[in-house]
Amino acid sequence: MIRFYNGKTLRFDGGARLTDEEVWTDGGRIVYVGAPREDRPAFEREIDLGGDLLLPGFKNAHAHTAMTFLRSLADDMPLDRWLSEEVWPNEAKLDAEAVYDLTRLGDLEYLSSGITASFDMYIHNEAVAQANIDCGFRSVFCSALNDFDKDVENIEREYLRFNSLHPLIGYRLGIHGEYTTCLERLEYLAGLAEKYEAPCFTHLCETKAETEGCIGRYGLTPPQVLDRLGFFRYGGGGFHCIWMNGDDIELFARRGLYAVTCPASNLKLASGVAPVEKLRRAGVPLAIGTDGAGSNNALDMFREMYLVSALQKVTEGDAAACPADAVLEMACVGGARAMGLDDCTDIAPGMCADLVVLDLRRPNMQPENNIIKNVVYAGSKENVRLTMVDGVVRYERGEFFVGESAERIYEKARAFVRKIGA
Amino acid sequence: MIRFYNGKTLRFDGGARLTDEEVWTDGGRIVYVGAPREDRPAFEREIDLGGDLLLPGFKNAHAHTAMTFLRSLADDMPLDRWLSEEVWPNEAKLDAEAVYDLTRLGDLEYLSSGITASFDMYIHNEAVAQANIDCGFRSVFCSALNDFDKDVENIEREYLRFNSLHPLIGYRLGIHGEYTTCLERLEYLAGLAEKYEAPCFTHLCETKAETEGCIGRYGLTPPQVLDRLGFFRYGGGGFHCIWMNGDDIELFARRGLYAVTCPASNLKLASGVAPVEKLRRAGVPLAIGTDGAGSNNALDMFREMYLVSALQKVTEGDAAACPADAVLEMACVGGARAMGLDDCTDIAPGMCADLVVLDLRRPNMQPENNIIKNVVYAGSKENVRLTMVDGVVRYERGEFFVGESAERIYEKARAFVRKIGA
Numbered sequence: 001m002i003r004f005y006n007g008k009t010l011r012f013d014g015g016a017r018l019t020d021e022e023v024w025t026d027g028g029r030i031v032y033v034g035a036p037r038e039d040r041p042a043f044e045r046e047i048d049l050g051g052d053l054l055l056p057g058f059k060n061a062h063a064h065t066a067m068t069f070l071r072s073l074a075d076d077m078p079l080d081r082w083l084s085e086e087v088w089p090n091e092a093k094l095d096a097e098a099v100y101d102l103t104r105l106g107d108l109e110y111l112s113s114g115i116t117a118s119f120d121m122y123i124h125n126e127a128v129a130q131a132n133i134d135c136g137f138r139s140v141f142c143s144a145l146n147d148f149d150k151d152v153e154n155i156e157r158e159y160l161r162f163n164s165l166h167p168l169i170g171y172r173l174g175i176h177g178e179y180t181t182c183l184e185r186l187e188y189l190a191g192l193a194e195k196y197e198a199p200c201f202t203h204l205c206e207t208k209a210e211t212e213g214c215i216g217r218y219g220l221t222p223p224q225v226l227d228r229l230g231f232f233r234y235g236g237g238g239f240h241c242i243w244m245n246g247d248d249i250e251l252f253a254r255r256g257l258y259a260v261t262c263p264a265s266n267l268k269l270a271s272g273v274a275p276v277e278k279l280r281r282a283g284v285p286l287a288i289g290t291d292g293a294g295s296n297n298a299l300d301m302f303r304e305m306y307l308v309s310a311l312q313k314v315t316e317g318d319a320a321a322c323p324a325d326a327v328l329e330m331a332c333v334g335g336a337r338a339m340g341l342d343d344c345t346d347i348a349p350g351m352c353a354d355l356v357v358l359d360l361r362r363p364n365m366q367p368e369n370n371i372i373k374n375v376v377y378a379g380s381k382e383n384v385r386l387t388m389v390d391g392v393v394r395y396e397r398g399e400f401f402v403g404e405s406a407e408r409i410y411e412k413a414r415a416f417v418r419k420i421g422a
Numbered sequence: 423m424i425r426f427y428n429g430k431t432l433r434f435d436g437g438a439r440l441t442d443e444e445v446w447t448d449g450g451r452i453v454y455v456g457a458p459r460e461d462r463p464a465f466e467r468e469i470d471l472g473g474d475l476l477l478p479g480f481k482n483a484h485a486h487t488a489m490t491f492l493r494s495l496a497d498d499m500p501l502d503r504w505l506s507e508e509v510w511p512n513e514a515k516l517d518a519e520a521v522y523d524l525t526r527l528g529d530l531e532y533l534s535s536g537i538t539a540s541f542d543m544y545i546h547n548e549a550v551a552q553a554n555i556d557c558g559f560r561s562v563f564c565s566a567l568n569d570f571d572k573d574v575e576n577i578e579r580e581y582l583r584f585n586s587l588h589p590l591i592g593y594r595l596g597i598h599g600e601y602t603t604c605l606e607r608l609e610y611l612a613g614l615a616e617k618y619e620a621p622c623f624t625h626l627c628e629t630k631a632e633t634e635g636c637i638g639r640y641g642l643t644p645p646q647v648l649d650r651l652g653f654f655r656y657g658g659g660g661f662h663c664i665w666m667n668g669d670d671i672e673l674f675a676r677r678g679l680y681a682v683t684c685p686a687s688n689l690k691l692a693s694g695v696a697p698v699e700k701l702r703r704a705g706v707p708l709a710i711g712t713d714g715a716g717s718n719n720a721l722d723m724f725r726e727m728y729l730v731s732a733l734q735k736v737t738e739g740d741a742a743a744c745p746a747d748a749v750l751e752m753a754c755v756g757g758a759r760a761m762g763l764d765d766c767t768d769i770a771p772g773m774c775a776d777l778v779v780l781d782l783r784r785p786n787m788q789p790e791n792n793i794i795k796n797v798v799y800a801g802s803k804e805n806v807r808l809t810m811v812d813g814v815v816r817y818e819r820g821e822f823f824v825g826e827s828a829e830r831i832y833e834k835a836r837a838f839v840r841k842i843g844a
Contacts, residue, residue, distance in 0.1 A: 068785075068788070068789075069789060070791075071788075071789070071791060071796065071800060072791045072792040072795035072796045072799060072800070073791040073792070075741075075745075075746065075792075075795050075799060076741070076742050076745040076746065076795075077741060077742050082741065105785055105788060105789075106785075108785035109785035109786055112784065112785055112786070112804065264728070264732065266736070267732035267733060267735060267736045268731075268732045268735055268736075268741065268799070269735070269741050270735045270736050270738070270739050270740055270741045270743075271736070272736065273736065293800070296799070296800075297795070297796070297799040297800040298728075298786050298799065298800035298801075298802065299785075299786070300786070300800075300802060302802075303725065303728065303802075306686070306720075306725065309690075310686065310689035310690045311689060313689060313690055313691070313692040314688070314689045314692050314693070314694065314695065316692070317692050318500065318692055319497075319498070319499060319500050319504065319690065319691050319692045320498050320499050320500055321498075321692075323497075323498040324497065324498065361828070361829065361832065362534065363490075363527055363528075363530035363531035363534055363721075363828065363832075364531055364534070364720050364721070364722070364803070366490070366493075366527060366832045366835055366836070367490070367491060367493065367527075367832070367835045367836045367838075367839045368836065369492075369493060369494045369495040369839060370494040370495070370497075371494075373494035373497050373498075373719070374493065374494045374719070377494060377497060377690070377718075377719040377720065378493060378494070378715070378718075378719040378720035378722075379720075380720065380722060380724075380725075380802055380803045380804065381786070381802045381803065381804040382534065382802070382803040382804045382806075384804075398804075406783070406785065407783065410783065410785075410788045410789070413788055413789045414788070414789045414790065416789075417789045417791060
């Protein structure tokens with residue numbers, strides 16, 4: 001058992017609120033949250049927070065983790081050339097071993113940013129699973145059915161396999177995007193959703209061209225097309241959700257679909273700014289993703305949280321738009337719910353011990369006028385003192401504890417880049 | 423003398439370029455840049471970069487440093503209420519002692535972000551100067567003439583005093599803004615510029631209302647009004663520069679005026695996005711500022727650099743806009759030139775020893791496909807290993823060396839907030 005004491009604890013039972021409770025974990029679970037007690041068990045470790053902040057980990061609700069190898073490999077070029085000249089040719093060179101190493105590099109970066117789970121859409125999923133298990137990192141995969149898949153039935157096999165493989169691994173149904181998936185395959189996935197009564201996810205309304213293309217093909221927006229096919233009958237949601245109209249927003253609100261916003265990637269690829277404040281006011285559940293390091297280029301929830309709020313303020317022309325506590329809830333709670341991690345949403349007995357300690361004794365956190373606003377508007381990776389996943393400390397004061405040295409993981413990533421001559 | 427060796431050095435002689443040269447400093451100056459030599463002097467300290475990156479410090483080209491006390495004190499509210507209900511009433515409670523303490527808090531945050539100089543517009547300048555001198559931090563003040571000033575001639579006295587007070591301190595002429603300064607006072611400042619053949623700066627075209635108000639008053643945009651008065655005869659520039667038209671951009675290019683962009687503050691106050699790429703293509707010199715912690719709320723050049731580039735990509739609809747090397751040059755070189763720090767622009771013999779070491783052995787800097795892009799698109803305060811100002815290490819691996827403990831500076835800031843009952 002591990003004890004966190006002498007700090008502040010951020011709880012989400014009915015909105016973000018700070019308490020001075022201490023927290024005990026046992027194995028992968030939180031077992032006590034409350035006042036200090038005389039009848040204490042023998043702890044394996046007692047962590048003096050020294051006034052620092054304990055909070056549920058951030059959830060990265062849209063990721064292509066192994067794209068770390070594409071970081072800064074090609075930037076400052078138009079999206080179509082970036083995809084066709086750099087991303088796709090280089091991704092074709094990936095094998096399972098490379099995906100394993102590159103996923104581990106991404107996991108290190110997540111841990112350094114207080115991220116405790118990823119909603120990961122990529123290839124070579126056996127390797128992705130093994131990398132996350134070996135790192136002790138939580139991940140839910142999302143299938144990415146598209147017209148290039150040679151083995152469509154693999155999705156159902158993966159769905160069954162990864163949802164029973166390991167407590168750290170999960171799997172949700174998804175397509176890459178309407179624009180890369182023919183009607184027959186869309187219907188196939190909707191059929192799987194019906195069979196398993198499962199939610200479905202997809203890249204959605206990321207670019208104007210994608211959205212207009214769908215309207216040209218079907219006379220409907222991407223959310224409307226997918227909904228008509230039964231894709232969202234058991235929930236799910238979309239990644240990016242930039243080019244959505246009022247009807248799309250209403251559909252998301254009515255069905256309780258998750259809009260996962262990825263603001264840093266959307267800016268950098270010149271895709272646009274998602275209407276997060278309009279979605280929020282309509283009651284759409286929200287979550288935040290980093291997208292891949294090929295487009296972002298950082299896997300940094302602090303940057304994303306700041307952007308989610310600040311971009312809404314400027315696009316709505318309203319400095320009051322998208323307040324800090326709502327954004328923090330998207331990062332800690334909304335992402336978990338989107339991924340089906342309903343036991344990773346709070347600091348409470350029975351919840352998973354996926355926890356982060358933020359160092360408040362750094363200049364960017366002072367004075368402590370409002371700790372939640374400090375975290376969302378001024379926080380940085382420098383504030384991440386400790387990241388625990390499934391009850392195990394995987395990152396603390398700059399050091400990683402993932403079964404292999406960070407330097408060795410870096411070296412493997414560099415070796416792969418050298419090998420492919422990128 | 424101090425030696426930096428075994429790393430990469432970023433030089434700006436004709437654009438950003440990386441070398442493997444080592445660097446020696448002596449007192450406040452760089453004395454050698456080149457290959458390792460046999461005839462080495464006895465160094466006071468030899469710093470093994472271990473492959474890390476040595477670069478000229480970032481310059482924060484627009485700041486109100488002591489506004490640290492307003493961080494997260496009021497956010498998520500409209501700009502007019504924020505100013506009238508929170509900023510102005512609380513600033514009225516500041517005295518010299520508070521400004522001294524709060525400036526030191528800001529300096530800590532600058533050092534933690536690799537910032538080695540600030541272009542600071544605030545009140546109680548004697549206290550600001552002493553705080554920076556005591557921290558060993560470089561600062562150039564900008565006067566902020568406006569209609570509320572009771573002692574207009576103080577600007578000339580400050581101009582003379584602070585330009586000869588201490589090697590770390592400088593002073594430039596400026597007004598708060600056209601919209602807060604009557605014509606008579608604008609003419610007074612233009613007269614001072616003429617007398618001292620000095621450049622002039624101002625908040626400029628920050629909001630649409632400010633810009634339209636000026637057109638209503640004078641039939642001209644703020645840059646055009648000020649230029650007609652002779653304000654820019656010896657150069658200078660503007661802070662923010664959002665609502666500029668083609669003529670304004672042409673004026674800035676023709677006169678070599680600095681456009682200082684503050685993207686994080688501009689988003690958060692819903693002011694808009696500056697046309698940085700249009701300014702850049704027109705040949706306007708550019709620099710980057712954090713603005714004050716009341717609006718930003720972080721003093722973090724990594725966040726600003728990312729935003730400068732990413733916001734241009736999305737507003738121009740062009741992922742190739744505002745490339746990384748141009749942004750890095752704005753942060754390291756452009757800011758220095760705007761502030762008149764022409765000997766803080768490069769790593770070269772004779773230049774000031776204002777240097778930063780960035781830790782490249784963090785996950786966000788791997789693999790090293792392109793170090794400059796990694797820094798601009800993925801960098802974070804976590805990468806700042808060391809910050810040296812004027813030849814003295816003021817920050818290293820999380821520790822500050824500014825003559826007083828960080829905790830004591832935090833406590834003074836908290837005490838001031840308690841005292842004013844904010």
